[in-house]
Amino acid sequence: MALRPVQVNIKALDDSAVGRFWAQALGWGVSSEAPGVTNVEPTGGFVWPDPVAVCIxxxxxxxxxxxxxxxxxxxLATTSAAHxxxxxxxxxxxxxxxxxxxxxxxxxxxxxxPEGNEFCVLEPREIYRDTGPIAAVVVDCADPRAMARFWDEAIDWTLHKVTxxxxxxxxxxxxxxxxxxxxxxxVHTAADRVHLDLLPYPGDDQEAEVxxxxALGATDLDLGQGDVSWKCMSTPEGHEFCVLRPAKA
Structure with a gap:
């Protein structure tokens, strides 16, 4: 069993306007899976999910x-000071x-x-030379070591650095x-406006992953989501995330 981060979920008053901003910022395309949802992902034959890009x-x-x-x-990554x-x-x-x-x-x-969600445009860094337009999804936390332990077990990504x-x-x-x-x-004083969505692999069981x-310390979260296909949870530090229903094998 394993999970993988597949998208960053951003809450917005106007999903279409914020989605267009991020698509133009990243050079990606937009689509919509349902009213009130704007999907932002690479164009040119990209097939979701793919680790080459965590979508929005x-x-x-x-x-x-x-x-x-x-x-x-x-x-966001850049390749030179001019860039x-x-x-x-x-x-x-x-x-x-x-x-x-x-x-x-x-x-x-x-x-x-346009709705006030903070982000950074980094100076050129060698470590991010091959990441694509998004260099990193960054999470503020009280204890990076504890978060590393949780996420190293929660997802199938490789741990690169822990201090x-x-x-x-x-x-x-x-x-x-x-x-x-x-x-x-x-101090955490407001609900998370931005969170990660995790996806099981085809054939894996969503409830088993939850x-x-x-068992790793995550807790179920009731955000008023009602009867939906995804499971809302929070990390031991209270960061919200969702476990999506796996694609069919």
Missing amino acids: DVVTVPEPKTATKNRVHLD QTELVTRLKALGATPADVGQGDVPWTVLAD DEQAALRSAKGVGPYLEFLRTSD ARLR
Whole structure:
């Protein structure tokens, strides 16, 4: 049994507008599986799911984002200083705005999408040269080592780095973005606006995967989702995530 991260789920007042922003930001395409949902994924023959890209699902909700910084955000990769400057300029033209999350004087640029979801445009880094446009899905946490232990067991990605300040995993195939956990002292005061969706492999049992995650310390989560095909859960630190129904074998 195993799970894999397949998409970043972003809540939005206007899924279509936020979805268009992210599609243009990443150079990807958009589709819609249902009203109120905009799917953002690579074009050119991409078949979901594939570890080469963790896709984005934007889902309409009635509540706007609060002023609280999201605990999950995207880091975008660049290949040169000129590329970073060009990308920041282009993103602002698409509706992104500068964001101050207390970062101070850093080489990366912090922006927010049209509904205020923070993200970073990184300076060129060798580690992210082959990730595609998304360098990493970054999760703020109190204990990166504990999160590394949980996620190393929860998903089939490979653990690359573990320190007191940071942990990182990546697909065992060595493609696509990293999943990173950064130590922060911020207190969780709002529901997660951004979370990961995990997918079992064809033929695996969703309920068995959920039971396995419970044994690792995850808990069931009632967000008012009602009778849906996915299972809402939270990590031992309270980060929300969903376990999707597996595709048919």
